Amino acid sequence: DQQVKQNSPSLSVQEGRISILNCDYTNSMFDYFLWYKKYPAEGPTFLISISSIKDKNEDGRFTVFLNKSAKHLSLHIVPSQPGDSAVYFCAASEGSGATNKLIFGTGTLLAVQP
């Protein structure tokens, strides 16, 4: 049973436009959410996170929005750049401690066209 879902396997956007990647979860006990970016043949790298006490967190071109009632989060990239082309994984955890399991989504492949 997939607790964290990314329903769009791929997304293509033009350079300079906004990229919106979506993630849904089913476990209402999740209270910490992260986004990771992964290039081919490399390990995932941390991008941005949000805790359930917030509904928005921003870091440069990246903003994550959390809608707890809908159990939905999204990652906005503005403006999109060709170097953003990668697979993006969302992840969720019950609590922020290192002993809590991180559950990952299936990933969305973002292609930013020059």
Next chain:
Amino acid sequence: DVKVTQSSRYLVKRTGEKVFLECVQDMDHENMFWYRQDPGLGLRLIYFSYDVKMKEKGDIPEGYSVSREKKERFSLILESASTNQTSMYLCATRRNTEAFFGQGTRLTVV
């Protein structure tokens, strides 16, 4: 910077072989994890360890075992490799919730 190093980038093994995937971290973190990544399935947790000589099963432990003899090293063992274990294997360590990954090992079992 946290560094997580996996011993091999690419491996090709035969069905039935015993396979060792090694992971070393340099940040003195207690928690280490092994995931596999498959298209359409995301990252799935195989095993994890919170301390030396400790191990816990993740979501897909069948066909795998692990060893944690030293804090910095976490090994994933495929007891008898099978073709359905062809995958990208990722080792990670954790600081609070943030996970730091190695570069991955692409394992092909033929």
